[in-house]
Amino acid sequence: xxxxxxxxxxxxxxxxxxxxxxxxxxxxxxxxxxxxxxxxxxxxxxxxxxxxxxxxxxxxxxxxxxxxxxxxxxxxxxxxxxxxxxxxxxxxxxxxxxxxxxxxxxxxxxxxxxxxxxxxxxxxxxxxxxxxxxxxxxxxxxxxxxxxxxxxxxxxxxxxxxxxxxxxxxxxxxxxxxxxxxxxxxxxxxxxxxxxxxxxxxxxxxxxxxxxxxxxxxxxxxxxxxxxxxxxxxxxxxxxxxxxxxxxxxxxxxxxxxxxxxxxxxxxx
Amino acid sequence: xxxxxxxxxxxxxxxxxxxxxxxxxxxxxxxxxxxxxxxxxxxxxxxxxxxxxxxxxxxxxxxxxxxxxxxxxxxxxxxxxxxxxxxxxxxxxxxxxxxxxxxxxxxxxxxxxxxxxxxxxxxxxxxxxxxxxxxxxxxxxxxxxxxxxxxxxxx
Numbered sequence: 001x002x003x004x005x006x007x008x009x010x011x012x013x014x015x016x017x018x019x020x021x022x023x024x025x026x027x028x029x030x031x032x033x034x035x036x037x038x039x040x041x042x043x044x045x046x047x048x049x050x051x052x053x054x055x056x057x058x059x060x061x062x063x064x065x066x067x068x069x070x071x072x073x074x075x076x077x078x079x080x081x082x083x084x085x086x087x088x089x090x091x092x093x094x095x096x097x098x099x100x101x102x103x104x105x106x107x108x109x110x111x112x113x114x115x116x117x118x119x120x121x122x123x124x125x126x127x128x129x130x131x132x133x134x135x136x137x138x139x140x141x142x143x144x145x146x147x148x149x150x151x152x153x154x155x156x157x158x159x160x161x162x163x164x165x166x167x168x169x170x171x172x173x174x175x176x177x178x179x180x181x182x183x184x185x186x187x188x189x190x191x192x193x194x195x196x197x198x199x200x201x202x203x204x205x206x207x208x209x210x211x212x213x214x215x216x217x218x219x220x221x222x223x224x225x226x227x228x229x230x231x232x233x234x235x236x237x238x239x240x241x242x243x244x245x246x247x248x249x250x251x252x253x254x255x256x257x258x259x260x261x262x263x264x265x266x267x268x269x
Numbered sequence: 270x271x272x273x274x275x276x277x278x279x280x281x282x283x284x285x286x287x288x289x290x291x292x293x294x295x296x297x298x299x300x301x302x303x304x305x306x307x308x309x310x311x312x313x314x315x316x317x318x319x320x321x322x323x324x325x326x327x328x329x330x331x332x333x334x335x336x337x338x339x340x341x342x343x344x345x346x347x348x349x350x351x352x353x354x355x356x357x358x359x360x361x362x363x364x365x366x367x368x369x370x371x372x373x374x375x376x377x378x379x380x381x382x383x384x385x386x387x388x389x390x391x392x393x394x395x396x397x398x399x400x401x402x403x404x405x406x407x408x409x410x411x412x413x414x415x416x417x418x419x420x421x422x423x424x
Contacts, residue, residue, distance in 0.1 A: 183330060
């Protein structure tokens, strides 16, 4: 029996009602909810090399079963997402048991991740962070008009599949600005450049936890991750906030704040 | 000669959208008017109850529709009618400006100013300098081929 199967059994014994993980189903890795913990259910469970926003499923599960405790596999990005979702009141961390998975050095490198491990590691070895800025430097070396053209070319491939939003662990709104006919004209492909993507980028400010699933999901290979990563940088530079780092620190865009904060902001300008 | 004229018109015909807060900047603009301070006619005003109600979407939409410059003007910090509404504006603005800059829109096309109800002259001065700045940058690269559409600016 695999190490993960043992852990699942242990967690189910220790008070978790179900375990959310990934399972190999005839060659396809899909999310699975394990509640009985018998041989049949545990067949094929794995950490897997594929990532999936399990926390997004977890938020739905918590909503549906408010009195249950769930255990979940959590990579570094999953943990950041869960912290941020908890701050946005989408997830109750008290009812979550995280089983930390550290990404391998290869995975961290491929992802350009600046924190490829969760706070508490149960499975795997801690790999060194391999932060990358993607295409940010390339874009910043261009003049404004070249930048606009560059992005226009990238966005012109968009088929408006909403894959970036649907896969995003931080997207949960019932009414999405990207589906508002006043902001985004329905039935037009590609969507207006750059407003469609700027709207999403702005909503990602202070939220994006840099998991990179958007870019993996995008069929048009738009460098979305770099775009949202830049928003993360902007948030850090202008408001000193990094999404998903601490449970206590509030997103500065979620409350008005004190006069001192604003004065400091104005002096920096 | 004709070409020159056409070029000149396009450059002079920049459209600026100004979001003015009801309590300070709109009254400031009003004061500029009744005091007969001269300022360029390129501005279209949008009166909002508080600058804190201005969603960044509005600004993006304005630029997408072909507006050449967006001004956000509200009460000075500490003077907000709703106490802290403009704190949110101050925080959002920096993020929005940097995001648009990364997209390739010139920084000068977006401006935030605090103008009180007593600062009619400051309002006129802000509009003068902002119009100059936007004119120097020229028409927005996002402007649709035949200039700003009538519907978009509602005139």
